[in-house]
Amino acid sequence: MEEMALVMNKVCKDFKVLNRHEGLKGSIQDLFSRDYKTISAVKDVSLEVKRGEIIGYLGPNGAGKSTTIKMMTGVLEPTSGDILVNGKVPYKNRTENCENIGVVFGQRSQLWWSLPLIESFKLLRDIYMVPQKDYENMIELYRSLVDIEPILHKPVRQMSLGQRTLSDILAAFLHNPAIVFLDEPTIGLDVSMKDKIRSLIKGLNKEKNTTVILTTHDMGDVDALCKRIVIIDKGTKIYDNDIEHLKGYFGSYRTLHMKLNDDTWESMLIDEKETDIMDVIMKKQKETKIKDIRLEEISTEEVIKKIYEGVAV
Amino acid sequence: MNPRKLFALTRAGIMESLQFRLGTFVTLFANLLYLVLVYYLWKAIYASSGVDVVNGMTFTDTMIYLILATSLFNFLEMFVVWDMSRSIQSGKIILDLLKPMKFRKYTFWSYSGSHVVSFIMTFLPTFVVVMIITHGAIHMGINLLWFIISTVFALIVNFNIEMLVATLCLYTESTWGINIVKETIVLLLSGASIPLAFFPEKLREVVQYLPFRAVYDIPLTILLQKNGSDTIEGLLPMFALQVIWIVILTAAGTLFWNYSVKKITVNGG
Numbered sequence: 125m126e127e128m129a130l131v132m133n134k135v136c137k138d139f140k141v142l143n144r145h146e147g148l149k150g151s152i153q154d155l156f157s158r159d160y161k162t163i164s165a166v167k168d169v170s171l172e173v174k175r176g177e178i179i180g181y182l183g184p185n186g187a188g189k190s191t192t193i194k195m196m197t198g199v200l201e202p203t204s205g206d207i208l209v210n211g212k213v214p215y216k217n218r219t220e221n222c223e224n225i226g227v228v229f230g231q232r233s234q235l236w237w238s239l240p241l242i243e244s245f246k247l248l249r250d251i252y253m254v255p256q257k258d259y260e261n262m263i264e265l266y267r268s269l270v271d272i273e274p275i276l277h278k279p280v281r282q283m284s285l286g287q288r289t290l291s292d293i294l295a296a297f298l299h300n301p302a303i304v305f306l307d308e309p310t311i312g313l314d315v316s317m318k319d320k321i322r323s324l325i326k327g328l329n330k331e332k333n334t335t336v337i338l339t340t341h342d343m344g345d346v347d348a349l350c351k352r353i354v355i356i357d358k359g360t361k362i363y364d365n366d367i368e369h370l371k372g373y374f375g376s377y378r379t380l381h382m383k384l385n386d387d388t389w390e391s392m393l394i395d396e397k398e399t400d401i402m403d404v405i406m407k408k409q410k411e412t413k414i415k416d417i418r419l420e421e422i423s424t425e426e427v428i429k430k431i432y433e434g435v436a437v
Numbered sequence: 438m439n440p441r442k443l444f445a446l447t448r449a450g451i452m453e454s455l456q457f458r459l460g461t462f463v464t465l466f467a468n469l470l471y472l473v474l475v476y477y478l479w480k481a482i483y484a485s486s487g488v489d490v491v492n493g494m495t496f497t498d499t500m501i502y503l504i505l506a507t508s509l510f511n512f513l514e515m516f517v518v519w520d521m522s523r524s525i526q527s528g529k530i531i532l533d534l535l536k537p538m539k540f541r542k543y544t545f546w547s548y549s550g551s552h553v554v555s556f557i558m559t560f561l562p563t564f565v566v567v568m569i570i571t572h573g574a575i576h577m578g579i580n581l582l583w584f585i586i587s588t589v590f591a592l593i594v595n596f597n598i599e600m601l602v603a604t605l606c607l608y609t610e611s612t613w614g615i616n617i618v619k620e621t622i623v624l625l626l627s628g629a630s631i632p633l634a635f636f637p638e639k640l641r642e643v644v645q646y647l648p649f650r651a652v653y654d655i656p657l658t659i660l661l662q663k664n665g666s667d668t669i670e671g672l673l674p675m676f677a678l679q680v681i682w683i684v685i686l687t688a689a690g691t692l693f694w695n696y697s698v699k700k701i702t703v704n705g706g
Contacts, residue, residue, distance in 0.1 A: 199534055201699060222537040234532040236449055238456040243449065250445030252537060 128208070129303045129335035130173040130196065135205035137166040137191055137359075165191040167359040168205070175302070176333040178325075180340065180350035184432045188359040189339045193305055196337065197225060210302050223252060226296035226334075230308035233292050235280045241291050242276050245298060252299035259298070266294055269327040270320060286317035293321065297328050303335040310342050322348040343425040355431060363431065367424060374422045374430065382408060383416035393426055442538060443546045450550015461558045468507055468563070475503050492634040493663075497574060499632060501567055502661065506629045506653050508563035512555045513592060513652065515548055517599040518619070522612035534698070541694055545596055552592060576662050583672060584660040590679040594651045597686035598623065600694065607697050628654035648682040655679060 143159040166188045194200040198214030235244040249259045310318045355363040376396045483496045524530040627649035665671030
């Protein structure tokens with residue numbers, strides 16, 4: 125087996141879009157227009173992911189995350205550069221490569237809507253040609269990780285969003301793919317369901333040594349699952365290392381929480397290089413009474429926010 | 438290709454269609470209404486013509502033909518174009534593209550189950566009713582076997598036409614108009630709304646060689662043993678026409694699809 129689950133080398137993707145004009149007259153013009161402009165969605169992205177790694181693939185909306193995922197899965201062909209998934213070019217021999225990848229898109233389901241979950245599982249088993257023995261072992265593993273009994277015989281359309289997402293993740297791992305792409309798997313879920321899903325992903329990754337590429341906007345997912353994160357913005361990779369390293373860049377930042385007289389907590393992010401924390405507290409104390417003070421390291425969420433806002437790393 | 442994949446899809450399709458029992462009854466009811474309309478329309482046509490046989494078909498022949506055409510239409514009807522445009526717009530198509538099967542094959546076998554169900558639930562009952570009412574106007578013999586074979590061919594031709602139009606919709610991103618045009622052309626030129634025997638001579642000569650005829654006219658002609666289809670010499674050209682169109686449309690459709698799928702951008706996400 126290949127040591128690297130995923131290798132990208134200077135991958136670019138351009139799209140040609142029509143320059144649209146305004147108004148009714150413009151719309152009519154557009155019918156005959158040949159006026160295209162090129163948009164580069166992904167620019168020179170290189171990336172290596174080892175087998176069994178979980179990486180967080182982050183970036184603000186419209187940064188080019190989905191485009192990259194689509195190229196990794198072979199749906200889109202890169203304009204230039206090379207991609208190897210499990211040592212193979214994903215957009216050639218698509219059918220074959222699909223046997224070795226799994227996908228979950230948080231807002232879409234690949235399950236058969238009107239059928240009980242178990243039927244979708246059986247169908248996927250047959251489509252992916254999973255031997256019966258492996259299939260049974262997998263279901264057994266699922267049983268040990270989550271309580272699947274209540275949903276196994278429930279039609280997918282009657283499921284809650286959380287149950288459906290859980291089912292979709294199970295479905296993506298069913299044929300034991302070498303690499304799984306999870307696109308915002310916890311979107312719209314409640315706190316306890318998020319937790320369940322995170323521990324499920326973690327469990328499956330540990331048991332099966334599956335490589336997981338996770339895109340999310342929820343830093344809770346990142347904290348719970350990923351050691352390493354890759355951040356992309358405007359199509360360019362701007363960060364690729366572990367989270368602790370990233371926090372190091374913001375080592376002088378502290379989050380200050382103050383409990384005020386009316387029992388509300390006020391939080392602010394302070395750069396100790398520029399501002400003295402004691403000054404802030406004293407200034408506040410002149411305005412109102414402070415009942416309690418807590419000082420914290422910068423959270424992942426704050427770090428990512430800083431980066432998206434354009435603080436150079 | 439392993440048949441296990443394919444039959445698994447058929448099986449799921451059958452189970453899914455059976456969830457929508459009500460739909461089947463509504464279809465049967467709508468057919469009944471339509472047939473009442475057709476009955477009076479053609480009765481008037483025959484009355485005004487003043488003869489019993491028009492273009493080699495009696496009133497009973499015409500009625501049997503149209504009734505069976507309607508139920509064959511329900512059986513062959515596919516919603517590939519609608520379903521696909523919806524899944525393009527929602528972006529769900531990416532999940533189908535990522536199945537370890539060729540997309541066209543995957544789509545065809547996904548629909549196969551619903552055809553099995555509608556054959557049993559709408560075509561068979563209609564056929565039995567027509568058979569009883571007309572007291573054996575339909576010959577019961579080897580023609581039934583030929584009919585089933587040609588219906589399977591018709592299904593494949595129809596799927597290919599649907600797929601071509603659906604692929605076209607990848608470019609236009611709007612479906613409604615194109616689909617209506619397609620349905621009208623298919624229904625008219627296939628002989629589903631008016632038997633081809635009633636077409637003007639010149640038009641009929643052209644239509645005879647088009648793929649649309651392979652969808653409705655050929656299976657029905659074979660079932661009713663018209664145009665010499667009760668002999669091998671009569672049957673062969675009809676089967677040949679179906680097979681030739683299957684080959685042409687499958688080749689063209691596959692090429693067009695493979696070319697187009699590289700161009701599309703999957704929405705959203």
